[in-house]
Amino acid sequence: MKRIEYFLLLGLLSLCITSCDDLFEFHPNQIRLESHERDLTAKSLARLQQQQPGDTLRILVMGDTQRFYDEAVDFVKHANTFENIDFVIHQGDISDFGMTQEHKWVHDIMKDLKWPYLTVVGNHDLLANGSKVYQQMYGPLNYSFTYGHTKFVFVDTNSREYGFNGKVPDISWLTGELYQRENENFSQAIVVSHVPPHDGDFDRNLEEAYHDVLKSSRRVNLSLFGHIHNWQTSTRYNDNIVYHGTTTVKKRGFTYLKVWANGFDIKTIDY
Template identity: 65%
Template sequence: MKNIYLLLLLLSLALLSACDELFEYHPNQIILNEDERNLTARNLARLQNQQPGDTLHLLVMGDTQRFYDAASAFVDKANTFPYIDFVIHQGDISDFGMSQEFRWVHDIMKRLKWPYLTVVGNHDLLANGRKVYQQMYGDFNYSFDYGHTRFVFIDTNSLEYNYNGKVPDINWLGRQLLHQEGDNWQQAIAVSHIPPYDNDFDTALERAFHRTLKESERVQLSLHGHIHGFRADFRYDSTLLYLATSTVKQREFTYLKVWEGGYDYKRVAY
């Protein structure tokens, strides 16, 4: 009988060891496989192997949170497009900032034919989400050039920092928009989760954010999520469009075309 109990104990330990990655023993525990780390760098590397055309083709979506069926349906629809340069996830990947939520969404998004890049959302900063996002994706603020356009992804989740006057980082934003002699990019697009007119955005930085984009003379378009609805308006003047894409819960995304000096967008239901 003792041998039977010993055998059962050994089998139980073996199963727990083999399946360790399936369980989060604490909500703040971070369990990631190697291929789930540094996803921003991995997807940027994929972009470097692509040849951008005169017109860029992008899909913009986001606020996946717990809407896994809708996110999966988005991927199915996205994969019907003949060609997309990359997909932008507008943040709120997770709902509660737990690593398993991020993993579930990535398991869906990795089925895309195209690279996808993310900006951090306010829900992604809850609980242990800050560490999860940094380990799984990378920096909250980053920029890259693709063809004629620089894309600037910036954390605008001011409320999650108690409106400390440092988020968004206006100085960092301004530096990314400085065009140097010899640069190949001619224009820039800003990407963030919370639009500057929202209550979760630090009102003390609202005008500075817009002014920084405008005075660069390189930005015509700023992309956002968060409001769970579609909104496109020239909020502050006629030169810069603030374009918010709805949550995937509404089964809608934005198809964006960008060329040097211009852009076009279309709401797509699925």
């Protein structure tokens, strides 16, 4: 081999080394996060506290990014053309294989949104050591916050991942969240989950209890979900609670949701 050829190869080698984002990866399931990639739920909620909620809340709902990064980039571009949005909800299945790197890529894309974004954990996010990844990167699997007149309750409903152990979703936690405590002031609540109660991946023994909690609270008119990779809006339990499913970014759609004191409006957007 000529001298010039191996200098070329050496040049190529240095190019490879310098172009690698994370030069070394110890394991696809390693949980190595930069400080800006930790506690994202708490950070988004802190940003929300700085905002002044109006009488009408404007929320963009998307989800199931899995390994559809290019479509997620396009979502962010399209979402940023909207105005007066309060926050964005990611319906879960942030990752496909439950690997940290996937979450990092999705956050790298979502951080370009003009508004805070909040996530609910999806079944894919619980694969491998994904539960640990989610909790370190985002935060608790069940959480809630009140914004203006509405309380938002994010709940892990991925029963199949826990072998239908009867503990997921956590019905007693949910009941507590929908009950107005002394220091709380909300007139309604929206429950956000990945798997809807009428899905085969939701614990069949908890479907009725789950819906009953929502209904008996008398504060829930709307529950949002993802998972099915399709649009679906229904009042399937013969009462006024609307279950609204948002399609996946892969199908280039998201929901534009407006919420006011005694009602809401759902618009499906294609991009």
